[in-house]
Amino acid sequence: MTRAAEITRFRELLARRFGWTYAERDYDLLANLLTERSALAGMPPGDYLNKLAARPWTTETNELIERLSITETYFFRHGEQFRALREEALPDRVAVRSAQRVLRMLSVACSSGEEAYSLAITGRQVRPDPDWIIDVIGIDANPAMLARAGAGRYTAWSLRETPDPVRRRWFTPDAEGYAVADEVRAMVQFRRYNVADPDEGLWRPDQYDVIFCRNLLMYLTPPVVSALVARMAGALAPGGYLFLGHTDSLGTGAAGLELRHTHNAFYYRRGGAGGTPPAQRPGPAPGTAATGSAFTDEDAYHRALSMLRDEQFADALALIAERPPARARDRLLHGVLLAQAGRLPEATETARRLIDDDGLNADAHQLLGLCLEGVNSPGEAVAQYRLAAYLDPGFALARLRLGQLARRRGNDGDGARELEQALDLLAGEQDDRIALFGGGFGRIALTVLCRSELEACGASR
Template sequence: MISAASLTRFRELLQKRLGWTFADTDLGQTAEVLGARAKAHGISVREYLDRLAGRRWHTEVTELAGALSITETYFFRHPEQFRVLRERALPELIEARAGQRVLRLFSVGCSSGEEAYSLAITAVQACPGPDWIVTVTGVDANREVLRRARGATYSPWSLRDTHEDVRHRWFEPAGDDFRVIGEVVSTVRFVEHNVATDDPQLWHPARYDVIFCRNLLMYLTEEVRADLVRRMTRALTDGGFLFLGHTDSLGSRPDGLELCHADGTVYYRRHSTPPPAATPAPRRTVPVAPRPATVEDTHRQVLGLMRDDRFAEALAAVGPGDVLARGVLLAQLGRLAEARDTALRLLDTGGPQADAHHLLGVCHELDCADQAVGQYRLAAYLDPEFAMPRLRMGLLARRRGDDRGAADHLEAALQLLITEDDDRLVLFGGGFGRLALSTLCRTELDACGARR
């Protein structure tokens, strides 16, 4: 028999380690888990609690997360939220990201992966062309459900609210079950993460266009819940969308977010970043002259901002002589006419340049694909080691249905990406690094039926 004092201590430790809170109706399950975990280690309940309290015990915290969490879910759960995502959020985001062609989505408390794959399917369906990059990150503290998520295979019960057309297009039979097709699986990654802790890589500012965090906040303590909401708000891009569970509410005026209503559901949008607040005048002191920033310093700063997808800030910081970076940033921000003029000015003053021709190709993709291909061909001719024009030509060939031509370009791009210059990847990778771009090449090669 577990004493009330032991049970109270266990719940306090769970709040500290996992950030979870428990109702009195959960006492039976909590006591059962406490007894089972102490028995599994062959120690008394008191010894178990002492060990849990005394030091970091990551593997045991993971076991507790699995034993205590509720993991039942299914594809396209709460269809009204996915309708808002499909009909309102994604069309706005796609228009805003026309220059970048990248969408990033985040499933917080993803359980066995149905929500993350639902987000991926919805986003891939919404993209206007195969050259768009979709990434979905799913996080959960329960290692066992993440193992099932990575397997991407589900029973018919998990697809009970999935339209038949969607089932035929995005799933394949796996015995009596269904497996998510590789095109979707390749866009999703799963990470073991305890939301009671921070992770600067996961919660990078302005990283995600859409965050789903449904039916999780109600299980968290007030402090952990507030910290998580702040992290999610900070991690959204300007104008990004946050969807919570129907039992979760942030009130009518959440900090940094706008409350929205549509199609019978509530969601939130990230406010545009406000201008920095004025700072008081410094005290009169003897000034120490800082080292003047060099052109190289400024260029490094711009590349750093681009790595963080902070394109507007990077454009504001770009130096007057860094014309290529200015043109790339204008294209990233959808200001294609200005970007095109910048590329032409580079060519007028500096002669044939692979980077300038590539930038011109990016500017032409939306209005004239043939001109874009011509510019990419010239960029690849001028610099045979330049991976990105080969990648773009491969994607455009896929769009035309030329799988053989696409495979040739994508194979070349995949090899060139191995040695591509890091700074060039920052400039022309659309916010994605070597690994993500290589994965895109492999995915498109699979779609072409090419062997590598």
């Protein structure tokens, strides 16, 4: 068996056993790990793979899980999601659960436990009175991380985003850093679980009020993602909430889940009885029909779009000025033209008004990102591009900008990941989006640009 074939088989074994997926850029990581582990086992790589595939090899699979798991986490990570949990999701569930007086939450891929304890603390803050039960389960495949979670002791670095009043109330300083209060630890239990496996008890229908599964789906194979999403959606109580990470998205209307946007956070709510109506619903996407008059007819809109492609910004703006834009699609075009003409304050105001009208408009977030870049606020621009990519997982140009900005910051790993996604998505990108956000480049030129940026990151395709 050739070396490349060994790595391919190793990758396939990891996918089948754990549901993990690896890109071509992970070749060296897997090759080095296979060399190391087979040498320690005292056998050639081919024999090591045969043994790994043939029967349970608990000590070795535990070692692989520990070596390959993504374990970075901290308390109250992505605070905007915890604000949405505390001020929107949990009060909603408290109203629904007034008869049962119990809130059940699940932390998927909980790592060393910070997220699960953060859920428990938030539940404790929200519960109406001491009679309520807060029940949190944290699950992970990594036994070493679960041991740390069960110990409930953390360094100050793990509490770097924890508000001081919360730190004083729910943590006790000790020689190692901080210990989680016994009251919080009593609310949380940890279980070892591989997301590629079924578990009828864990995924019993309609049992959880809230599930957190953040920054995991991107590391899993498509079949495992589909199965896990279906399990989570089914295990949520009607009206329950699912929080994903910024790198994960289901789009809209997936698995009976409604996309919601509050507190600058995106999350999902299962449809059904109970709860309040969604805070916002998706409006018409750019390019689709909408009620109300438009600033121009279809021919004039496409003439203005053509002028944008030809960089005739003043002429296009003059055409728009003949009748003020009313539809979201037309206002978006107006905002892009303003930005291209250097009128960034007006373009920014247009983008923000579009977002106020419909916070789920991915194109409006992309426009705002471009405006923020133009006033030298790349960090804020990145946040807007992430929202655009989150809202529309097929948005190639949002991924392209994220990749380019990551590379400029010297983060070639993140840059390559975003650029690879952009390259995969470019063939299916909407023509209007390429005109609006392609910077004057066509689809082929953008593909060449994307490959060039990948090479600059040390990757190529």
